[in-house]
């Protein structure tokens with residue numbers, strides 16, 4: 001078993017992590033998925049992740065992270081808190097403190113268990129939402145810490161780190177997963193799959209990126 005060919009993808013069933021999944025499938029021989037259940041606003045997120053895992057024939061680990069909600073209830077985990085963008089340099093209220101720190105740590109512990117060297121996450125600094133744990137410097141720092149903690153040489157990959165949303169759609173297209181991701185994934189804060197509710201900040205971001213990419217693609221074809 002060559003652990004250099006084995007990978008774990010942090011997977012939410014959304015556009016970004018599904019794009020990462022297809023990237024990982026091109027790059028590695030053996031890919032497993034890990035999804036964190038932290039009482040997301042929409043339990044449907046877990047169902048979508050499960051369905052995609054089954055369709056792609058991949059082993060899927062679902063880990064209970066409800067302690068995160070116990071510590072820090074926020075707009076992603078509570079129906080009674082409305083999703084809002086941050087104002088004047090404040091963090092948006094969708095920020096869950098420590099989320100990526102915990103998720104990547106648990107994903108790496110899982111990687112150790114299944115003898116995988118590579119961990120893939122869809123975090124991105126380009127459309128910077130204000131989440132400090134999506135920054136490249138944080139991921140690199142955590143990668144070093146994880147390796148020191150287990151005396152290993154894990155590599156945390158962030159294929160979307162420097163892509164904007166339009167470029168992420170283009171990337172999905174290059175991976176021949178554009179239609180699949182467009183139809184199957186769930187990004188919307190209101191739990192509407194594919195094109196989404198069209199109203200929430202996640203839908204606006206996704207749709208703007210899609211429109212930009214489609215304009216470019218159609219421009220090239222004409």
Ligand SMILES: [Zn+2]
Pocket residue numbers: 187188189190191192196197198199200201202203
């Ligand atoms: Zn929406």
